[in-house]
Amino acid sequence: MTQAHSHTSHRDSGHHHGHGPQAGRHQDGDGDGGQAEILELDAEVLAGHLASITARLPLKAGPRRIVDLGCGTGAGTFALLERFPEAHVTAVDASAGHLQLLREKACARGVADRVRTVQADLDADDWPDLGTPDLVWASASMHHMARPDRALRGVHRLLAPGGLFAVVELDGFPRFLPADAPEGRPGLEERVHRATDGFHAEHVPHRGADWGPMLTAAGFAVEDERTVAVDIAGDRGGTVGRYAHGTLRRIRGAVGETLAPEDLAALDALLDLDGEHSILRRDDLGVRTERTVWAARRP
Known part of the structure; x- marks a missing residue:
């Protein structure tokens, strides 16, 4: 859970992707509020891609x-509620703050009667009662599990026979800058991302895992696996800039000490909201990443 990636939770140097968010414990230097902001931006920027994933799930009937x-903060929850208008969603996360925000959004959207929130750490030995769902959705959360094999078995027990488990994972942090940016330190973003490898190897060892074999070992039948490219251009009213700033700021907090001094200075110039080189002043940003989706059925 959040992340959280977020995956941003994303967790992932304090970030959660996409979406949602994370299922274990926090490593979030900015607290729930900072992570929630990233999750909200992630949901806004990647909403179209999330909708396309929910539309292509190999479901035999609309889940209830x-x-x-x-x-x-509910990116997946609200995408699923929109896609399946007869469904009710139990939204599970470790963060009370994120769940409170999700409840407020559900009320504002008029779907509070279709949402139940449960605060839980899914790395704990015993899970709370989550009912018997037809569909379990885990976006940018499984790689945060300390014991993913145990969590997968827990999902298998949870699902109704014939139910579907959808695992969605981003291929690392999104990229935002052109390869020749910034001026004077071209390729900075790739070097910053490489600096996260050691951090992730220690703190998020299951990031980038192939979930297919693990799902099979847990008793699932994998029915679909596909990778969806995300390539979004344009500033979208500044949303992409804020998303890039929040993401790179959180990465900097985790790995700043490992960067070359010149790279750290260039990164700080991008993150300086009042500076002439601020990332918010750029008109050449985009969002580039990939999402991989595994759809597995409990026989």
């Missing part, structure tokens, strides 16, 4: 009972 594991 859904569990969103590591729901964060």
